[in-house]
Amino acid sequence: MSAERGCGLKACSMGMSVLFKNAYSLSMELSEARDNYSLGKLEKWIQKANLLILDEIGYVSFDRYQSEVLFRIIADRSERGSIIVTTNLPFSEWTPLFENTAMIAAMIDCLTFQSHVLDMNGESYRLTKTKEARK
Template identity: 45%
Template sequence: MSSVTNDTPQLLLAHHLKSLRLLTFLREYDKVAKQCASEGVDHTRYLLRLTELELIDRERRMVERRIKGAKFPTIKSLDSFDFKAMPSLNKMQLMELARCDFISRQENIIAVGNSGTGKSHIAIGLGLAACQKGLSVGFITASALVHELLEARDEKRLLRLQKQLAKYSLLIIDELGYVPLSPTGAELLFEVFSQRYERGSTIVTSNLPFDEWTSTFGSERLTGALLDRLTHHVHILEMNGDSFRLKQSAQSKET
């Protein structure tokens, strides 16, 4: 009977901490109590240690949720990018952009260059940095986005999708220009850019220089209006050079 009585406070504490969703607190309180007792730490500092652990773990879980919600195709940080292989890329400029102040200013980034030069890597790295800063991020290829927009239009849920896309602090649209768009698809994609103009930041990667974007959108008028909005507040990353993928393929054949 005494054993049950002695266990009751621990059971109640565990129940209350779960209800409050203080899961790190629940996992660590006994271990930290023993550490503090051996170090002669008072109860205030004991609680401080526990709350710090809870906050650190909660922030980690929130970052993980933001990264998962962004739907990156792979996880690549800027630290793993080979800047020596891409001398045309301004590393100082990129490190400044990684602070994510451009997002609070609703500025855009366009990474332009040959296929395989790491544009997606840079976009994902900046997206990860934004997730770590507590910002909402979405990642999608241009062709997949147009497909989703067309599907949403046919299913009478286009407005809901447009609102969702407009809510992201940072929207990354990868591989613009790889596939020509239908007139309807081009107009729907233009609407996405227009709705985010001076309201949210967008990163676009493209293998085409600006003067060839008409081949993707099929209309000089639409392309001009798009570039007018997209480049009003923009940071351009020029990434022309040899393809990383071709280099890696050649190296693997040599070995």
């Protein structure tokens, strides 16, 4: 089990509400909600969770709108709730991911303010499990 999923399960066992989302899937849901005029409702639903886990920032890029909505969610979480973000990239390599490069520094500031940044440069969990299964 991955560390972020383990943290989510532990939070659930402590009675917290947890929302686990792949970052790109969440950004697509937000775009669809905007198109369906239900963005406010979706954002309120996200805000209700005690812990938001955003998985896999760094595998795909975000358009300007998706970048701005993701920033709003992260900025809100930094003031009101807990967030876990997983990424395969150091913050210094986030610039190509977001069309709105002006807000990247602010997003990183929100993520790192009063936080614990864990740099886990180990072998991939999935790769390890695959190798074990082949033995």
